[in-house]
Amino acid sequence: MSVLGDLWPYVVLVLVGFLPNEIWRWLGVVAAHRAGEQSEFLTWARAVATAVLAGVVAKIIFFAPGALASVPLAVRLAATVVAVIAYLLIRRSIFAGVLCGSIALVLGGLVLAP
Secondary structure (H helix, E strand, O other): OOOOHHHHHHHHHHHHHHHHHHHHHHHHHHHHHHHOOOOHHHHHHHHHHHHHHHHHHHHHHHOOOHHHHHOOHHHHHHHHHHHHHHHHHOOOOHHHHHHHHHHHHHHHHHHHOO
16 A cells, blocks of 8 residues: 555545446446436336435435434424425426525524524
């Protein structure tokens, strides 16, 4: 490891963390390109990805980590509702949903936090 000096942790990170995941991403791109956008496989993959994301969001809302735990559950749920409504009303903009939900969460946390 003396050849790499202080850079060896970064080399290990790239070899163990980045490259194995990048291979699967590129294989997914190739498979998706060949399958077609409306294929059953991609429809299934989108459904699974959406379900996983919904599960992670629900876990963060109901079992809040770190500083978010100090914000009451009602505020976290209300901010989620605000985010969804903003997303739907502002041309299905993810940015608008995240921004409005974040603002609602911060304001609700400041006003109602113990």
